[in-house]
Amino acid sequence: MSFDGLFTRAMTKELKETLQSGRINKIHQPYKNEIIMIIRANGKNHKLLLSAHPSYARMQLTEENYENPSVPPMFCMLLRKHLEGYMIEDIHQVGLDRMIVMEVKGRNEIGDVSYKQLIIEIMGRHSNIILVDKERNMILDSIKHISPSMNTHRTVLPGHEYRQPPEQDKRNPLEATTDTILRAIDFNSGKIDKQIVQNFAGLSPLAAKEVTHLAGLANQNTIPPSFLSLMKKMKEHQYKPTFISGEKEVFYSIDLEHVKGEKQSFSTLSNLLDRYFYQKAARDRVKQQANDLERFVKNEKEKNENKIKKLELTLEDAKKADHYQLLGELLTSNLYAVERGMKSIDVINYYDEEGETITIPLNPQKTPSDNAQLYFSKYQKAKNATKVVHEQIEKAKEEIQYFDQLLQQLESASTRDIEEIREELEEEGYLKTRKKTKKKKGNEKPLLEQYTSTDGESILVGKNNKQNDYLTNRVANKNDIWLHTKDIPGSHVVIKTDQPSEQTIKEAANIAAYFSKARESSSVPVDFTEVKQVKKPKGAKPGFVIYEGQQTVYVTPDLDLIRSLKKA
Known part of the structure; x- marks a missing residue:
């Protein structure tokens, strides 16, 4: 856990320095558990994110953009009523808990001065955002309601008294001394890092492991100095926000050795948090929304994979066509020796140089000529099947390629992209058209992802097949540069110029690689060519094209580069 009590303390200081005395101008609730506030402070607007997401709960300033619903949720409407126009008097932390309180002051509907508290509890799946009438200590509302049956210690419902979560009675690490540290830790029982977490408030396992790492041998002589050294940095606010990408991604307010x-x-x-949480919460939301769609696409892909296996078995049987023809001809040549009721006959294979004898199985219920005709029918059927089976295998492979493309698109899709993918599957006949589907306006066009290269060139990206077709066939000029990962499912990318620099091509290729199935790979091959060299075959699946005259560049997707191009 990176967002512990000490990190909360650091974040509280950052928010207080930036937002204190600021005015809350606008409030939005883009998603179920997240609030965005636009706050005017120190001569500029700041975007404050409050999240009670079970996995990504946090409070931070953000530069990311969020899509707001056309109709704001009830909790958002209540926050607007009670907080818009209010001034932020203070932002403080409760002890060393992951709780931040925003104290606000303003005037209510009848003009009287009113004091409110917006309390952000950052506690994993128990995270919450609670609006409290400070003078009465009464809950006005919360983003998550907690009934008495859900929690016996406290109720979080409108009209109830606000009570803090139960205290854990741990020591304050910022006030620790060598003596208190030695009294808190039993060095004979081992697991010193766990003992630190259990006995001191605000310390996560991540911070505790840093203490034991700095202590080296981690005994009663080395632990106190390393503990106090780390706490000195925290107490004096000597922060160095650091993001570490290794076996797993980690962040903290200081560097972790x-x-x-x-x-x-x-x-x-x-x-730091913008970088760490970039698209994580969005992907989590989309994954939940597109769960049924992803399952359907995976099932369809699997069906086609199984179909190919069965067709390949049929193809193996079809290879027996020449053998059936041979048996039919040999049987025809020896009809005089066949009598009805025989189960088999041994004849000389006159096509074989050595004249070996071959046994021909017979149907005793059929006449000799009918038996011969049966083998010729099997020959003809197997011969015809070969062509049909090859066609069906190719069609199944195209279907697999199509569903692979959709799975890749679902990985990086936004909420809007998911709806377009669903519409595409309906139009292609894979899904039944929903009766209550809201019809789009005739002139509504797909929205493309937009980036700007360091040279100032516009780079457009299609994140699903509707956007890909629209970008390549409608938006792009014939001399613009078109990019796509080589033989890998991915997005269409277009540089809106006919003479991009080498730097711009590499940046666009980086975007193409990122929005592809090879996102986590290195040295990803990306083809680029002029748009006029890109063709969509007649009857091809959405998003499918063929191209020629391409050159190939190799890049390793760089998220930081892509984020910088997005902001430009």
């Missing part, structure tokens, strides 16, 4: 991997420092904790 015990975590190995590529390290990246940020100027603020909020910038």
